[in-house]
Amino acid sequence: MALALPSPAPAQQAPARRSPFSPTTDQTIYPLEKLAAGVYAVLGDTGRGAEGRPNAGFIDTEEGVVVVGGVASPAQGRALVRTIRTVTRRPILWLVLYAHHPDMQFGAIALRDAGAKVIAHPDRQVLAADAGPDAMVADWDRVVGLQEMLGFQYADTPDRPVTGCDTLRLGGKAIVIFHPADAHSAGDLLIWLPVERVLFAGDVLLSDGVTMVVDGSSAALLRTLDAIDSLDARVIVPGHGAIPADPTSLVARTRSYMSDLRSAMLAAVKGGTSMQHAIASLPPPDPDRPVSLASRKRRNAARVYLEVEKEVMGLD
Numbered sequence: 001m002a003l004a005l006p007s008p009a010p011a012q013q014a015p016a017r018r019s020p021f022s023p024t025t026d027q028t029i030y031p032l033e034k035l036a037a038g039v040y041a042v043l044g045d046t047g048r049g050a051e052g053r054p055n056a057g058f059i060d061t062e063e064g065v066v067v068v069g070g071v072a073s074p075a076q077g078r079a080l081v082r083t084i085r086t087v088t089r090r091p092i093l094w095l096v097l098y099a100h101h102p103d104m105q106f107g108a109i110a111l112r113d114a115g116a117k118v119i120a121h122p123d124r125q126v127l128a129a130d131a132g133p134d135a136m137v138a139d140w141d142r143v144v145g146l147q148e149m150l151g152f153q154y155a156d157t158p159d160r161p162v163t164g165c166d167t168l169r170l171g172g173k174a175i176v177i178f179h180p181a182d183a184h185s186a187g188d189l190l191i192w193l194p195v196e197r198v199l200f201a202g203d204v205l206l207s208d209g210v211t212m213v214v215d216g217s218s219a220a221l222l223r224t225l226d227a228i229d230s231l232d233a234r235v236i237v238p239g240h241g242a243i244p245a246d247p248t249s250l251v252a253r254t255r256s257y258m259s260d261l262r263s264a265m266l267a268a269v270k271g272g273t274s275m276q277h278a279i280a281s282l283p284p285p286d287p288d289r290p291v292s293l294a295s296r297k298r299r300n301a302a303r304v305y306l307e308v309e310k311e312v313m314g315l316d
């Protein structure tokens, strides 16, 4: 007997999943850009801000491969391994994580399966994990889709923790991994190649200049930008978006966005303006898009208001 199933009311239907990342399948190979001898950027999406697939990279040394960035899903991690294999058959020795946000580490298991040991900052605390590690995975399933999350396991516990500065010397290359300050998060790591003058900045820099500091602080970001300037990098790979033709201008744009925001929030706090009023002129955050440009600006403003309020009250 055929059953006529009532069609579900719209409210019961799962909302159509926005697809922030370009699709990754079992055959996907990501675009590469060679930055120096043996140094490659694995290019993420461009024009999608922090919502796009993140940038990653790898360094092919005579002893083996060091991968940078844990990408956003096991499927992306497997595609990253396939992409590396178009260039080198050398063993994959290390994976360096820039941060513990899902888009920067949920593909780590695929690199670990391919042989990598993990270098990360041991502080894994991020707001997105406030409801616990299982809830962070469930939330992320909705972002990237279950298909991309098949085979997921956490693999962000460091085999080699870095809280200050550590240099990997491998096959004739020097790879400096350092934590400048809690700018984007307490677990930030930057990867610097001093000979090639290439910096993998992770989400400390985004191509649109609007770094998220909700898990870090504006003061730490400004200090970190000064540290980045002092490196005089030839190439900077941001966490998301296109590699800037002029790395200095991306740092300058980020600094001016964050300094202006600090000044505005400081004036509000000193003038007795409430946070609600201080951020009222900003466009509203996009619903269900916590890292869209408007959402980032709004969330940063609220975070920076609280930060400068503490500074003014001498609680810092």
Ligand SMILES: [Zn+2]
Pocket: 050, 054, 101, 103, 104, 203, 239, 240
């Ligand atoms: Zn990110």
